[in-house]
Amino acid sequence: DIQMTQSPSSLSASVGDRVTITCRASQGISNYLAWYQQKPGKVPKLLIYAASTLQSGVPSRFSGSGSGTDFTLTISSLQPEDVATYYCQKYNSAPITFGQGTRLEIK
Amino acid sequence: EVQLVQSGAEVKKPGESLKISCKGSGYSFTSYWIGWVRQMPGKGLEWMGIIYPGDSDTRYSPSFQGQVTISADKSISTAYLQWTSLKASDTAMYYCARPRHTGYDSFDYWGQGTLVTVSS
Numbered sequence: 548d549i550q551m552t553q554s555p556s557s558l559s560a561s562v563g564d565r566v567t568i569t570c571r572a573s574q575g576i577s578n579y580l581a582w583y584q585q586k587p588g589k590v591p592k593l594l595i596y597a598a599s600t601l602q603s604g605v606p607s608r609f610s611g612s613g614s615g616t617d618f619t620l621t622i623s624s625l626q627p628e629d630v631a632t633y634y635c636q637k638y639n640s641a642p643i644t645f646g647q648g649t650r651l652e653i654k
Numbered sequence: 655e656v657q658l659v660q661s662g663a664e665v666k667k668p669g670e671s672l673k674i675s676c677k678g679s680g681y682s683f684t685s686y687w688i689g690w691v692r693q694m695p696g697k698g699l700e701w702m703g704i705i706y707p708g709d710s711d712t713r714y715s716p717s718f719q720g721q722v723t724i725s726a727d728k729s730i731s732t733a734y735l736q737w738t739s740l741k742a743s744d745t746a747m748y749y750c751a752r753p754r755h756t757g758y759d760s761f762d763y764w765g766q767g768t769l770v771t772v773s774s
Contacts, residue, residue, distance in 0.1 A: 602762065645691075
């Protein structure tokens with residue numbers, strides 16, 4: 548089965564900073580990669596699908612890139628409301644797998 | 655409006671059985687897979703399995719195969735997650751979720767979650 552590995556596992560940055568989270572698949576998954584945001588006590592929210600397509604209603608400071616095995620989620624200018632845990636997910640085939648998550652905090 | 659409404663929180667004892675539900679509305683229930691996701695306290699998201707209500711085709715994560723049963727009743731647009739003998743380690747929040755499109759896809763609709771607590 549394909550494993551998804553995120554890095555870092557936690558991250559602290561200042562408001563306005565550019566933040567990058569990486570996700571690596573153990574085998575190629577083309578662009579079948581999604582990113583989710585989960586705020587404490589809330590339901591996960593889809594941010595990006597197909598590696599780089601922004602879900603409707605998601606602020607444009609979020610972007611995704613990558614294909615094959617290496618993917619990136621970028622927040623161009625960190626805002627206080629972006630404090631959350633971020634997960635990547637591969638969905639090309641079952642089993643569908645999430646990364647272990649990256650906890651993002653404000654410095 | 656697409657909605658997934660899950661059954662309420664449960665408190666159970668080890669060894670008991672449980673079936674939680676996820677009712678879909680606002681779309682063709684038989685045309686989209688429904689997935690189940692576990693989140694243990696303070697931990698990450700784990701994909702458990704997925705069912706296609708149209709023909710009950712079901713796929714499980716190897717980690718959950720044999721541990722739970724996923725089913726669906728298309729006549730009432732409801733998917734289920736079932737345990738025959740709960741363990742304390744089954745204590746978690748369980749979410750159902752629907753992909754963006756028919757076929758495998760990212761999950762754009764989620765249920766509100768069902769908290770299952772297993773304690774003696």
